Each structure stands twice: as C-alpha cells, then as structure tokens.
Amino acid sequence: MSGARTWATARRVLQQLGHDRRTVALLVLFPSVLMVLLRYVLDQPERFDRTGPALIGIFPFTIMFLVTSVVTLRERRDGTLERLMTMPLGRLDFLLGYALAFGLTALLQVGVVVLVTVAGLGLEVGGSVGLLVLVAALDALLGTALGLFTSAFARSEFQAVQFMPLVVMPQVFLCGLFVPREAMTPVLEAVSNVFPLSYAVEAVAAIAAGTDQNLVRDLGIVAAAALLALGLGAVTLRRKTA
Amino acid sequence: MDNLSATEVRGLRVTRGGREVLSGIDAQIRAGRITGLLGPSGSGKSTLIRAIVGVQRISAGSVTVLGHPAGAAVLRTQVGYAGQTAAVYPDLSVAENLRYFAAVRGDDPAEVQRVIDLVGLGGREKQLASRLSGGQLSRVSLAVALLGRSRLIVLDEPTVGLDPVLRAELWELFHRLAGQGVSLLVSSHAMDEAERCDELMLLREGRLLFHDTLARLLERTGEPDAERGFISLVGNMEVAA
Ligand SMILES: Nc1ncnc2c1ncn2[C@@H]1O[C@H](COP(=O)(O)OP(=O)(O)OP(=O)(O)O)[C@@H](O)[C@H]1O
Numbered sequence: 464m465s466g467a468r469t470w471a472t473a474r475r476v477l478q479q480l481g482h483d484r485r486t487v488a489l490l491v492l493f494p495s496v497l498m499v500l501l502r503y504v505l506d507q508p509e510r511f512d513r514t515g516p517a518l519i520g521i522f523p524f525t526i527m528f529l530v531t532s533v534v535t536l537r538e539r540r541d542g543t544l545e546r547l548m549t550m551p552l553g554r555l556d557f558l559l560g561y562a563l564a565f566g567l568t569a570l571l572q573v574g575v576v577v578l579v580t581v582a583g584l585g586l587e588v589g590g591s592v593g594l595l596v597l598v599a600a601l602d603a604l605l606g607t608a609l610g611l612f613t614s615a616f617a618r619s620e621f622q623a624v625q626f627m628p629l630v631v632m633p634q635v636f637l638c639g640l641f642v643p644r645e646a647m648t649p650v651l652e653a654v655s656n657v658f659p660l661s662y663a664v665e666a667v668a669a670i671a672a673g674t675d676q677n678l679v680r681d682l683g684i685v686a687a688a689a690l691l692a693l694g695l696g697a698v699t700l701r702r703k704t705a
Numbered sequence: 706m707d708n709l710s711a712t713e714v715r716g717l718r719v720t721r722g723g724r725e726v727l728s729g730i731d732a733q734i735r736a737g738r739i740t741g742l743l744g745p746s747g748s749g750k751s752t753l754i755r756a757i758v759g760v761q762r763i764s765a766g767s768v769t770v771l772g773h774p775a776g777a778a779v780l781r782t783q784v785g786y787a788g789q790t791a792a793v794y795p796d797l798s799v800a801e802n803l804r805y806f807a808a809v810r811g812d813d814p815a816e817v818q819r820v821i822d823l824v825g826l827g828g829r830e831k832q833l834a835s836r837l838s839g840g841q842l843s844r845v846s847l848a849v850a851l852l853g854r855s856r857l858i859v860l861d862e863p864t865v866g867l868d869p870v871l872r873a874e875l876w877e878l879f880h881r882l883a884g885q886g887v888s889l890l891v892s893s894h895a896m897d898e899a900e901r902c903d904e905l906m907l908l909r910e911g912r913l914l915f916h917d918t919l920a921r922l923l924e925r926t927g928e929p930d931a932e933r934g935f936i937s938l939v940g941n942m943e944v945a946a
C-alpha cells in the first residue's frame with residue numbers, strides 16, 4: 464500500500480467527476496430535491512421529523528452504491544483495471560482511492576442535503592448537525608464499499624444496476640424507515656439486525672432525536688461493515704484473471 | 706535463462722471459457738529486438754501477451770520475464786503494456802490520463818510530456834480522451850506503455866486503424882527504442898508489418914507455427930512475402946496432419 468498511489472487514484476476519480484458536471488449536479492443536488500419533495504408529500508412537520516433523518520442516511524448510501532458499482536464495472540470492462548494491475552498499484556490503493564474520492568464527494572452531498580433539510584425544511588435536529596453530516600458521509604462510504612464489492616459479480620452495467628434492488632432495497636425495507644424494527648416479526652427483525660444500513664439509519668435517527676443511545680456501537684458497526692466490504696472487495700480484485 | 710532473452714515461455718497452456726486457447730507454447734523473446742507476434746484472429750495473440758504481462762491465469766507451464774516470474778512485483782515498473790483496447794479513461798484529458806498512470810508507476814512527472822510528444826499528440830494535452838479520434842485514442846494508450854523507460858514493452862495491435870504515414874512513424878519509434886536496448890513484443894494481424902520486425906512468431910490455433918526471422922520464413926517456404934509464407938506453412942501443416 465502507498466499513500467501517494469492511493470491519493471493519485473482519489474485525485475484521478477475526482478478529476479473524472481470534475482469533467483462530468485451533470486453527474487456532479489445530480490450527486491450534490493438530487494438528494495436535496497427528493498427531500499423537498501418528501502417534505503410536501505408528508506405535509507405535516509411531525510411526520511417529516513420522523514422519516515427525514517432516516518432518509519438523510521439512506522440517500523447517500525444508495526446513490527454512492529450505484530455510482531461506485533457502475534464506475535468500477537467500467538474499469539474492469541475498459542481494461543483500465545487490467546492495465547493498473549500490471550503496474551505497482553496495490554489493490555488497497557485502488558479501493559481506498561475510490562473510498563477517499565467518493566467519501567469526499569459524499570461529504571459535499573450530505574452537507575447540502577442537511578443544510579437544505581434543517582435550514583430550509585425545518586427538520587428538528589436535537590443533536591449536533593456536524594455529527595449528522597459525518598455519520599451520513601460514513602453511510603455513503605458503506606455504500607461505496609458495498610458497490611466496490613458487488614461490482615465484481617456483475618458482467619455488465621445492466622447487471623450492476625440490478626444489484627441495487629438486490630442489495631439496497633431489502634436493507635431499506637428493513638432498516639426501520641417504514642416500520643420500527645422492534646415492531647417487525649422476529650424473523651424480519653433478525654434479518655434487519657444483520658443489515659448494516661439498519662445501524663446507519665439508527666445512528667442518524669439518534670442524532671436527530673438528540674439522544675446518544677447506542678451511537679458509538681452503531682457507528683462502530685457501520686465502520687466495521689464498510690471495512691469488511693472493502694476487504695472482500697480486495698479479495699475479488701485479482702491481478703490475474705481468466 | 707541467458708541475458709539475451711527478455712522473456713522465456715515454457716510449455717505454456719491457457720484455458721479460457723472452457724477451451725484450451727494456448728496449447729503448449731515454448732519461446733524465447735530476445736532482448737533489444739522487435740518481435741512480431743502474428744496470427745489470425747482468435748489464434749491466441751492477446752492471450753499470450755496477457756500471460757507475459759502477468760494478468761492471465763495459466764493452467765500449465767511458466768513465463769519468465771527479465772528473470773522473474775511474469776507479473777512479479779519487481780516487473781511492474783519494467784514492463785510497459787498496451788492492450789488491444791485503448792485502456793485509458795475517456796472522461797479524462799490526455800495529460801490527466803498520463804499523469805495518473807505516471808503517478809501510479811512512480812515515474813518522473815516530466816515523463817508525461819515526453820511520451821505525449823513521442824506519439825505525436827503534442828498540442829492535444831487538454832483534450833478529453835472521449836473526444837479523440839480512434840487512432841489518437843490508441844496512441845494515448847500507447848503513450849502509457851512508453852512511460853518510464855521500461856525494459857520490455859508489450860503492445861497488442863498498436864497500429865490498427867492508423868494511416869500508413871503514422872504507422873511508419875510508430876515503427877520508426879519502435880526501432881529507435883530497440884536501438885536503445887528495449888525489447889519489444891508487438892502483435893499484429895497485418896502481415897505487411899512482418900517486414901518491420903527483427904523476429905516473427907506465427908501463432909495459429911494456440912500453437913506456435915514458426916519463430917525466427919522473416920528471411921528464414923521466406924527461405925523455408927520459398928514464398929516472396931510473409932503473408933504467402935504463412936499461408937504456405939499452414940498448408941504444409943494441414944497436409945502433414
Ligand atoms: N475473456 C474470454 N473468455 C473466454 N474466452 C476468451 C476470452 N477472450 C478470448 N477468448 C478466446 O480465446 C481465444 C484466443 O483469443 P485471443 O484474444 O487471444 O485471440 P487473438 O489472437 O488476440 O485474436 P484477435 O486478432 O482477434 O485479437 C479465442 O478463441 C477467444 O474466443
């Protein structure tokens with residue numbers, strides 16, 4: 464592993480984004496637009512206060528998962544990954560470079576969505592807003608790590624996009640957004656207990672509610688899940704392929 | 706292995722998609738020469754090249770490059786590689802692409818401009834790779850392989866889609882590099898390029914039909930050029946079979 468090569472990779476990914484203004488605009492503004500939409504769909508501030516925080520955790524997770532899956536799939540398909548594997552780039556340099564670039568992007572994305580939701584839409588946040596941004600960015604990192612891992616199993620961009628209903632949707636259904644996790648049948652609750660997004664959403668909700676309940680544990684679990692996914696991603700990244 | 710060979714391939718077998726694609730290749734690629742790897746489409750040229758740069762899983766045999774097993778960590782700055790497709794980032798400019806690969810290799814940043822000029826793309830540094838013509842794009846990919854003065858440069862069909870003038874210029878460049886002691890392995894299925902190589906390897910259906918100079922090929926087959934020499938070799942094989 465090398466810091467210089469990790470940073471070179473992160474810078475390269477950010478440069479790619481920089482040339483794609485439309486994607487940047489979508490990444491940074493779209494979650495906020497959805498929040499505004501949701502605020503008016505739910506109509507009542509109390510209902511928005513209940514659902515809003517969970518979505519601050521879910522949007523960056525989902526979007527970064529998708530973006531990462533497609534981008535890394537392209538690296539495999541276009542031969543740039545093969546070329547990098549003939550060069551002195553460590554597998555972790557590659558993965559952490561992506562994580563760093565998308566983590567920074569997520570920070571911007573989440574910063575905007577939190578600003579819009581709190582200042583513009585009047586979401587009540589009991590805890591620290593800065594902490595809320597950091598935790599949501601961590602959720603985005605989890606999405607990136609899962610995207611890096613699952614893209615190894617996709618043969619086409621079409622398949623990569625299909626992983627979204629496969630990997631992301633069940634986690635969204637069971638994370639407590641629609642029904643509190645304690646109110647689910649024991650089987651579903653048990654399943655939701657192994658999904659990392661459940662803890663990500665719980666952490667965001669705890670900060671919004673101003674309680675620190677389980678916060679450290681939840682963050683630890685999200686970070687560990689992201690590291691695990693990165694580790695698995697490193698295993699699927701082979702120098703020699705068939 | 707003597708120090709005259711840049712690459713030594715022994716009993717190499719590769720299976721891809723359930724089929725044996727290389728069926729026992731033995732070859733020595735000599736240092737400081739241009740070796741042309743010729744053969745029809747699907748004969749296994751790209752697969753052999755991938756094995757030499759260490760990204761191809763092999764089922765038997767060995768590939769030794771500059772004294773190390775193919776793909777060894779020490780080789781990663783000594784072997785330059787450009788695959789058959791232009792493996793560059795379409796959404797980066799020419800210079801950004803090269804700067805990234807140079808950073809990954811740990812090359813001097815001055816290398817970027819040097820290789821851009823070598824492939825005749827001076828003045829297009831800021832252009833996005835996706836806005837280049839096909840031939841320009843493949844030259845960006847070639848430029849990446851020239852970074853950092855590698856000892857072995859492996860190019861998979863680098864001249865496809867280029868006009869005759871540009872092709873001649875690139876072959877001149879390859880000869881200059883060979884003159885400086887760099888070993889080159891260049892694949893092609895344009896038989897007229899055989900004349901520009903110091904040595905030829907003719908591959909057919911995963912087997913090496915011939916590996917020597919063009920003069921020896923013509924002498925052996927009694928034909929006037931590489932193309933007819935190759936056809937005659939294939940014909941003899943079929944008669945013998
Ligand atoms: N990714 C792959 N999976 C399975 N089989 C493959 C794969 N790539 C190539 N092959 C098969 O391996 C054989 C050799 O392919 P290779 O690409 O090495 O040929 P080539 O000589 O480079 O051909 P061309 O001149 O068309 O580039 C072909 O029969 C091809 O179908």
Ligand SMILES: [Mg+2]
Pocket residue numbers: 750751752789861
């Ligand atoms: Mg080929």
